[in-house]
Amino acid sequence: MYVVGQNCLGCRFSDCVDVCPVKDCFKIGANMVVIDPTLCIDCGLCEKVCPANAITSDLNSELKWIEHNAKYSQIWPAINTVIAPMINAQANINLQNKETKFDATAQEIN
DSSP: OEEEOGGGTTTOOOHHHHHOSSTTOEEEBSSOEEEOTTTOOOOOHHHHHOTTOOEEEGGGSOHHHHHHHHHHTTTSOBOOSOOOOOTTHHHHTTOSSGGGGOOOOBOOOO
């Protein structure tokens, strides 16, 4: 299973959604996406295309991010198409201590 970690915070690139063969695997929040662990087929395609290096195997992820993906994937809506990254996404890639910026709000999808 693959997990989205804190590097996604403030970026929310959606290249991962574009390559994922599983519909509804990615869920979208206000400032990041998460992967639904019940839907992930462990193909690894998402990890290869993430510009923020935010996606890793659960074997290389911190437990808090594994739990975070499991929790919010059950609350947030699915994202099935590429959307524009967040404003200043490129600048936010290398910020430190990003987890303090987490917003639990679900993102509205139009």
